[in-house]
Amino acid sequence: MKSKKDAIKIIEILKDFYPDATCSLDFKSPFEMMVSVMLAAQCTDERVNKTTPNLFNKYNTPEAIAKMDLKELEEIIHPCGFYKTKAKNLKACSQKLLDEFDGKVPQNMKDLQSLPGVGRKSANVVMLEAFHDPQGIAVDTHAKRISNRMGFSSQAEPEKIEQDLLKQIPKEYYYDVNHLLVWHGRKICDARKPKCEECPVKNYCDEYNKMNKA
Numbered sequence: 497m498k499s500k501k502d503a504i505k506i507i508e509i510l511k512d513f514y515p516d517a518t519c520s521l522d523f524k525s526p527f528e529m530m531v532s533v534m535l536a537a538q539c540t541d542e543r544v545n546k547t548t549p550n551l552f553n554k555y556n557t558p559e560a561i562a563k564m565d566l567k568e569l570e571e572i573i574h575p576c577g578f579y580k581t582k583a584k585n586l587k588a589c590s591q592k593l594l595d596e597f598d599g600k601v602p603q604n605m606k607d608l609q610s611l612p613g614v615g616r617k618s619a620n621v622v623m624l625e626a627f628h629d630p631q632g633i634a635v636d637t638h639a640k641r642i643s644n645r646m647g648f649s650s651q652a653e654p655e656k657i658e659q660d661l662l663k664q665i666p667k668e669y670y671y672d673v674n675h676l677l678v679w680h681g682r683k684i685c686d687a688r689k690p691k692c693e694e695c696p697v698k699n700y701c702d703e704y705n706k707m708n709k710a
Contacts, residue, residue: 497647497648497649497660497663497664498646498647498648498664498700499664500664500665500666502700503648503664503665504665504666504669505700506646506697506700507665507669507672507673507676509696509697510672510676510679510680510696510697511672511676512696513680513696514675514676514679514680514683517672517675517676517678517679518675519621519624519625519675520541520542520545520678521533521536521541521544521545521625522545522548523548523625523626524552524556525556525626526600526601526622526626526627527556527557527558527593527601528548528552528556529601529621529622529625529626530589530601530608530611530614530618530622530626531548531551531552531561531586532544532545532548533614533618533621533622534582534585534586534589534613534614534618535547535548535573535576535582536576537578537582537618538577538578539576539577539578543575543576544576546575547572547573547575547576550572551569551572551573555569557599558589558590558591558593558594558599559590559594559599561586561587561590562587562590562591562594564587566583566584566587569583569586569587570583573586581613582613584612585612585613586613588612588613589611589612589613589614592610592611592612593611601622601626603623603627603629604623605619605620605623605631605632608622608623616632616654616655616658617634617635617636617654618634619631620632620633620634620658620674621634621674624670624671624674628671630667630670630671630674631670632658632662632670633658633661633662633665633670633673633674633677634658634674635654635655635657635658635661636654636677636678637681637687638677638678638680638681638682638685639654639657639661639677639678639681640652640654640657641681641685641687642677642680642681642685643657643660643661643677644657645685645690645701645702645703645704646697646700646701646702646703647700647701647702647703648660648661648664649661661673692704692707
């Protein structure tokens with residue numbers, strides 16, 4: 497694990513390197529944000545953004561999706577993969593919002609995670625993007641890969657990786673680090689061909705330093 501000093505330094509360097517790092521999902525409401533995050537599971541944000549206009553043009557409220565024909569919903573979100581499970585969760589989630597939360601997306605982690613199809617990672621993203629109140633660090637495939645390579649965590653499970661990250665990164669950096677890890681994973685720290693020589697934080701990376709000592 498990193499010292500807090502090194503963790504902050506890494507974040508500050510990445511902030512300078514990616515000054516425009518923001519969420520890449522398109523949404524106009526907390527509900528649209530939540531739906532987009534659910535669709536983004538094992539799917540690219542780019543694909544989600546191409547799919548959601550076909551959904552949100554007619555169905556962008558819990559009421560609308562709860563009343564949707566399941567087959568129509570499956571057909572619309574088919575490009576995002578795992579469409580049967582996602583469609584089932586979207587309808588169940590929408591109905592629970594109507595039944596228990598007055599049709600509004602709850603603004604806390606506990607209630608968000610009680611919704612069908614919303615795990616801790618998704619809840620973290622909703623709290624960050626929809627409510628600008630990050631409660632933790634969303635560990636997606638990019639955050640997991642970077643955390644393991646850099647030496648933030650040796651864990652494999654996302655929730656355990658997040659707990660390690662939270663020990664090293666002060667809360668005031670949660671907003672930035674959520675975006676920075678995704679951008680760095682997409683642009684430099686690729687799964688198959690990381691561009692180590694272009695990496696602005698390579699000197700802090702355990703894996704890079706191991707390779708160069710070998």
